[in-house]
Every structure is written in structure tokens, then in C-alpha cells.
Amino acid sequence: MSTSTLTATAAPTRAAxxxxxxxxxxxxxELRLIGRDPMTLTFVLVFPIVSMLIIGGSFGTEPDEVFxxxxxxxxxxxxxxxxxxxxxxxxxxxxxxxxxxxxxLRRFAAAxxxxxxxxxxxxAVGLTAIAVSGAALLAVAAPVYGVPAVEDPVQVGAGAVLGxxxxxxxxxxxxxxxxxxxxxxxxxLMLFFPSFLLGVGGPPPAVMxxxxxxxxxxxxxxxxxxxVRQGWLGLGDAxxxxxxxxVMAVVLTxxxxxxxxx
Amino acid sequence: xxxxxxxxxxxxxxxxxTKAYGGRTVVDHLDxxxxxxxxxGLIGANGAxxxxxxxxxxxxxxxxxxxxxxxxxxxxxxxxxLRPAIGSQLQESGxxxxxxxxxxxxxxxxxxxxxxxxxxxxxxxxxxxDYAFGTMSGGEKQRLFLVLALLNRPxxxxxxxxxxxxxxxxxxxxxxxxxxxxDAGTTVLLVTHELDxxxxxxxxxxxxxxxxxxxxxxxxELVARHAAAVTVRFGLPPGRPARELAEIRTLSGVVDVVRTxxxxxxxGDRSTIAHVGAWLVRRGSVPPDLRVEAPxxxxxxxxxLEGPTHGEEAA
Numbered sequence: 120m121s122t123s124t125l126t127a128t129a130a131p132t133r134a135a136x137x138x139x140x141x142x143x144x145x146x147x148x149e150l151r152l153i154g155r156d157p158m159t160l161t162f163v164l165v166f167p168i169v170s171m172l173i174i175g176g177s178f179g180t181e182p183d184e185v186f187x188x189x190x191x192x193x194x195x196x197x198x199x200x201x202x203x204x205x206x207x208x209x210x211x212x213x214x215x216x217x218x219x220x221x222x223x224l225r226r227f228a229a230a231x232x233x234x235x236x237x238x239x240x241x242x243a244v245g246l247t248a249i250a251v252s253g254a255a256l257l258a259v260a261a262p263v264y265g266v267p268a269v270e271d272p273v274q275v276g277a278g279a280v281l282g283x284x285x286x287x288x289x290x291x292x293x294x295x296x297x298x299x300x301x302x303x304x305x306x307x308l309m310l311f312f313p314s315f316l317l318g319v320g321g322p323p324p325a326v327m328x329x330x331x332x333x334x335x336x337x338x339x340x341x342x343x344x345x346x347v348r349q350g351w352l353g354l355g356d357a358x359x360x361x362x363x364x365x366v367m368a369v370v371l372t373x374x375x376x377x378x379x380x381x
Numbered sequence: 382x383x384x385x386x387x388x389x390x391x392x393x394x395x396x397x398x399t400k401a402y403g404g405r406t407v408v409d410h411l412d413x414x415x416x417x418x419x420x421x422g423l424i425g426a427n428g429a430x431x432x433x434x435x436x437x438x439x440x441x442x443x444x445x446x447x448x449x450x451x452x453x454x455x456x457x458x459x460x461x462x463l464r465p466a467i468g469s470q471l472q473e474s475g476x477x478x479x480x481x482x483x484x485x486x487x488x489x490x491x492x493x494x495x496x497x498x499x500x501x502x503x504x505x506x507x508x509x510x511d512y513a514f515g516t517m518s519g520g521e522k523q524r525l526f527l528v529l530a531l532l533n534r535p536x537x538x539x540x541x542x543x544x545x546x547x548x549x550x551x552x553x554x555x556x557x558x559x560x561x562x563x564d565a566g567t568t569v570l571l572v573t574h575e576l577d578x579x580x581x582x583x584x585x586x587x588x589x590x591x592x593x594x595x596x597x598x599x600x601x602e603l604v605a606r607h608a609a610a611v612t613v614r615f616g617l618p619p620g621r622p623a624r625e626l627a628e629i630r631t632l633s634g635v636v637d638v639v640r641t642x643x644x645x646x647x648x649g650d651r652s653t654i655a656h657v658g659a660w661l662v663r664r665g666s667v668p669p670d671l672r673v674e675a676p677x678x679x680x681x682x683x684x685x686l687e688g689p690t691h692g693e694e695a696a
Contacts, residue, residue, distance in 0.1 A: 137492075144490075155479040229441060
């Protein structure tokens, strides 16, 4: 008996070559949607800027025994990583868990989007959100507190890139593991705020108790922020933390890619 | 991409499909063929294995046993080639709330997509191009899913619980859309527990229970096989002679006549309707309360589902 079959794929037609690939279409769409996402606008764009404006002006501009540099610059350098943390711990988990909960991923899979296209799109969405919100944060900081000169561009660049990749991957991974958007929001906020207060945007380590300072040192977000802040403000070498962030980036990216395959 | 090579074999061929979750068998040695241009409905109670079956056909789940060929391809091994050739309306699936209709079209349209404007027009969504998915009504969302399912000239369209949660008017809208698909010769696999939907839309239905096929055929065949009895009811004034009831009993196709007070119920096969009607006309008075209760697919399925289970059959 003969059967109805799809014949072997031949060379693509000119129209097919001009048509954007499924992966590219998904990437374009996802990038377009982040600007309409209230979670992104609130936690990744607005919250770091408003928090930085408030706390950056609370401790004056002169270094003292608590702040080794201009306190405003300390917080400008720190809050760049708040953007990264909010993207990885709040925006992406909620976004991806919402997609899973509503069957959007099944629809993408059934429509034949390439296996890795969703993972790549979400990585790109996270990194774009960080780049845009980070630039906006610095643009707002510049006329108010000034943006400190970068003392060690290599360390800052490596810390920002590896930290971004690590936290974006963590966000994608959490989004695939948590059962619902509400769960993702709850877990994301619980992970974000202690890290934010202890390790990035809260009081400086010098005013913390020993116990709190030790906990803060071990928080992934604090470790990654330390790499960026130390290099940016010329406060010293952070190679140990940089290696730890690099390992996190590699492991989390592998896990996230595996979990988001369509 | 070259055009699919169509011949006369089945679009879908399933043999011995088995799937279990956590030791519980959901699909149990299921066989299914769907020919080109057919609209086939999978019907059955909740948990019958309908959705799992179509998810295996789509390659979204890996079968535990058996073979599946869709357009000659293995849905799991050949997923990359096969999925673009299948248009799907999945149960409980959606789109991002803020995605606009025209953006959804751009996202899902492959290089060989049909004219989306024409599809949107045909499904009554042309005026909704700039609306976000989250702002659309249930019926509009389902019609958008149909548009997306048809966008890339699919060889097979799978519609799972297409009208679930829709109001009657929206259901009718969606049914009309599927009827247009059928008229255009599209092969459709419809999963539903709305039996009026299956009766209205399907060329053939496959009744399932506990992951197995109970019976298959046209809706009329299933009704004839499993719920054939028709009841004609009418009133006879008190005092009419019992001879008249005896006359009715002799009519062709009549199986039983029951009189309760002044009400008469005549039970028989479908020809009973014509013979009782003719008898009433011959008597010169057609009762004003004459009515016919004809079985439908729901009656047939209920009869099937009330039948013995596999274990009982074996016993």
C-alpha cells in the first residue's frame, strides 16, 4: 500500500531563504514583548533606578570608615547589579513559568519551533533587558551622582558579562522548574530581596554584624556584584569570586538550555 | 521546501500505541487510521486517553509502545520535519497576553504560509489585527488558533477540545469554521467530549474508553449499532379501543407499545417513525402532541461506555 508522505527536503526556495527563520521570528517577538511586560518595567527598569536615587543620596559624597569611596558612587556601581539580579530572579522566572502555565511552550513545540530557539530567545531577552535597564540606570545616575570611572575594565566587563549570563540562566532555569507564575513570583522575590539587601543595594558590609557579613559574602548575587564593584571602584582584585561566577555561568547555562529545549 | 507527495494511503497510521504515566496505562494498544480529507473525531469520557493519543501523534509525547506514522514520518524521530506540516489547536494552550494578532501571524507564519489577511477575513478576525491576545473573547481566541493552525498549509489539522468553555454562539462560529475546513478537503483529527460537535462535524468517530477503541464508524453507524431504538409518543383520547394498540404493534419496525394513561409510546427502529405517522394519517387525525425521540451519538456513546470493560469481556 502506498502512503502519504512528506518527501525529502530539497534546497530552499528564494522566498524561503528571504523569510526569517522560526528561531529568528521567535527572538524578534520575544524582544518586542519585553517592553510591554509590567514585571520587566517595574522590577528591572524602575525599581533599581528609584532605589539608587534614594539610597545613593542618603550617605553624602565623602568616603569614611564605612564607605571606602564616595557613597553615591558605591551605590551607582552596586545598583548596576540590581538590574541583573532582578532580571534573573524575578522577571525571567515569572515570564517563563507563565508561558508554561498557559501552554505557550507546548504551542511553540507543536508549531515546530527549533529545539533550542526558546532557550536562546530567553537568554537574549534577559541580556537585552539588562543592557537597556543598566544603560538607563547609568543615564539617570550621571547627572545626579555622576558615574564613577571604571578602574579595571577587564574585571568589570568579565563580571558583568558572566554575572549576567549566570543570572539570566538561573532565571530561565527557575522558570522551567517552578510550577506556576505565582510560585515563580514568590520564590523569585524571596531569593531577590535578601540578596539585594545583604549583598548589593543595602547597607555596606562594614556596618553589618560578622554573621550577616559572612552570609552576605556567600550569596551568589553578592559574589558577582563584588567582582563588578571592586573592579569598577578600584577596590581590589576579585579573581576568586570571578572564577565562582564563571563556573555558575557555565553550569546554569547548560542546565537552563537542557530544561528549555522544545 | 518541496511540496508533500500525496498519494492514497492514510495520513495517520497508528498501530498498537501504548502509553502509561506512573504505571497507569492511559493508551492501551490503540490502532487508528485517518485517510486524506477525512474529519475524524476521538470521543469518550474524560481520561479515555484521547489527548494523550493526539499528543503522541504530534510527537509531543514519546509512546511506550507501538508505531505511529504521520505523513509517513515518525513523530518523535522526525519532529523537525513533521511538526510544521501539522496545524494544531492544543487543549489548554495559549499565547502571550500582550502578543497582538498580527504579531502572532508573523511569529507562526513559515516561508510557505498562505495569505494571512484572507484567513483572518475568513475567520472574522480581520478587524482584530491590532488587538492583544489577552483582550480577545474566548471565541476569538479559538478562531485565532484555527487561523494559526491553518497558516502553513498543514497536511493534518489536530483540534483538541476546540470549543471547550465557549458560549453557544461562539461554538457555532467555530463549528462553521471547521465545516469550511472539511469542505476544503483538509484532513482533521478532532478530539472532543462534546458529542453534538462530533456528530455535526465528523465523517467518522472513534469511541474510546480506558485507552482503547470501543468502536468506530460514521456517527450514524454508531447510533444505529448502539442506540437504534426510536420512540414515537402521542396522546390517544381515553376510551379508544385496545384494538388500536394492537394495530400499532403489527406495524413494521415496531418492537413495543406502552400505554400510560392517555399517552402512547411506540418503540422501534427508525422505520417506525414513518409507519406510525402513516397509520395516524390513515386514521384521519394526527395528534397535536405527536413527537419523536430519536437516539443520537450521546446515547450511542453512553451505551458503549456502559458496556463491559476489557477485563469483564475477558472474563
